[in-house]
Amino acid sequence: MLPLSMPVNEKIAADFVKFLRQFVPLTDTEVKKELLPIVSTREFAKKQVISKAGEVENYMNFISKGLIRKYYKTGEEEHIVQISREGHLISAQESFYTRTPSEYFVEALEPSVVISLTFEDMERLFASSHSFERLGRLVTVHTMVLKDKWQTSLIMQSPRDRFLNFVENHHEILQRVPQKYLASYLNIKPETFSRFKHLLRLKRPAL
Template sequence: MNQIILYLLSGMDALSYFFTYLNKFAPVTQKEYEDHLVPIIQVRKFHKKEIVSYAGEVEDDFNFIVKGLARKYYKKGEEEINTQISAEGHLILSQESFHSRKPSEYFIETIEPTTFITIKYDDLEKMYRSSWHMERLGRLIITFSMIIKDRWQMQMVKMTPRERFLHFVERNPDLIQRVPQKYLASYLNIKPETFSRFKHLTKPQPSSKKDNQ
């Protein structure tokens, strides 16, 4: 069994960070947050390379990354196909399983020591029934995440491997250093040897002799 350090209603920095995130989608008062969300929030800490969710199980956790890095992947034979790599300020869960209540096809694993804010499915549903405002907030967040997912899938189809690489680096420059190359290559659907060649594009080019004169 994974060793999970579970803190209930603790980690005030984590709670404040999540409160700020929610207010990007709709105004939430401190009282609403404390009345409806704080009682059902779990702050969970995982070590590096710990499995958070397993394929074959129904996803029960709505996870927001407070600190750290995690990936979502499925297995194709012996190969692991990464479909999401997310850092601080993002959600990561098996959305289809969470909403359909059917077994997930995905694993979720930490890449770094990672802190999550987690809300259980049943607790979330109870909150929705108790507050129209909270239900609307949840709908806005889910809609946004679906739009981002569709946009990424379209980019994967339309962009060349080189364009995908540059697009990703431009928007996530720190992840090139934080994420193992094999995970990024899989996520961007780029062959590992091609990914290695593209990495030179992120390095400053030396000035010519003429430029230094």
């Protein structure tokens, strides 16, 4: 099933524009005349694959609604490297920027709506003005820093600390994502994850 793709109007794009303005103060004219005409909204059903391993990633996606995961497979086992909700970017980034086949699957965990920009349109946008070129650099740095922080936590923190930090900072996702996916994402054995959740319930009144 192909995603439903539509043009983006200002109301739908409001959160996307707010996200971008964290990095560069885009003018209303830049948004209306240069940005909105080249992005589109795409809708995906629950469990629908957004991009596949072995294919070149063509889109950078901002999540307007829903929950999306990124994972790779070894044999039949899935290894989740990203779970993102509304207000965040997701794509097979290495493939997107290098134009080489991806190692990752990107899949909707809930019915999802994303605002998408193709690689070709992104390149033209960045070349059109210093403001957009700077925006692209700052957003790329932002995503790299988030990725490095997460990789550091996987190395430096104990499974228990990773779990507790995730609960503290992403409690909403804990309620929306199947436990087996969260265990994979946090690199915690499923039985250990279950034990941590049990301890959390016992201690919750004291938190």
